[in-house]
Amino acid sequence: IALGTRHPLSLVREQIIDIFARVGFTVAEGPEVEDDNHVYSLLNFAPEHPARDMQDTFFLSNGNVLRTQTSAIQIRAMERDGVPIKMFGIGSTYRKEMDATHSPMFHQIEGLYIDKNITMTDLIADIRAFLSRYFGFDDIELRIRPSYFPFTDPSIEVDMKWKNGKWLEIMGAGM
Secondary structure (H helix, E strand, C coil), rough: CCCCCCCHHHHHHHHHHHHHHHHCCEEEEECCEEEHHHHHHHCCCCCCCHEEECCCEEEECCCCCCCCHEEEEEEHHHHHHCEEEEEEEEEEEEECCCCCCCCCEEEEEEEEECCCCCCCHHHHHHHHHHHHHCCCCCCCEEEEEEEECCCCEEEEEEEEECCCCCEEEEEEEEE
């Protein structure tokens, strides 16, 4: 009698952690129920920022929130370890986005690399190394496009050419 197998999300999580460890990142995790300070204030979200809106965030009766992004993990890692730092956070996130293309709970990976002389070239090289290993492509083709994200400058969008020749939007990133 088959007793079952490992959950696909557990397998993917382990694969992601292994790949990032091979390029020198440490993994950090944090609570899914967070305080306002780590989710918003320490990330410079102004009190009137739209992300703090009740329509976007799951607020709990005690004033805490369900983590809306894994950036709170970065804050906790910097508080604990200081800089320089080369880490990534991985975990579940929660937003009040319930439509045909969004789920109120999703998984996020977010890297943080602070040191002297780090450039956009380092960021793109780390992204290339990760995607190449994760998807198993020896000669991965990326399309890097300038973009806008309110908390990084410069910011980029990263697309990857898939086996069928079509471009697949992979991620946003920035410095």
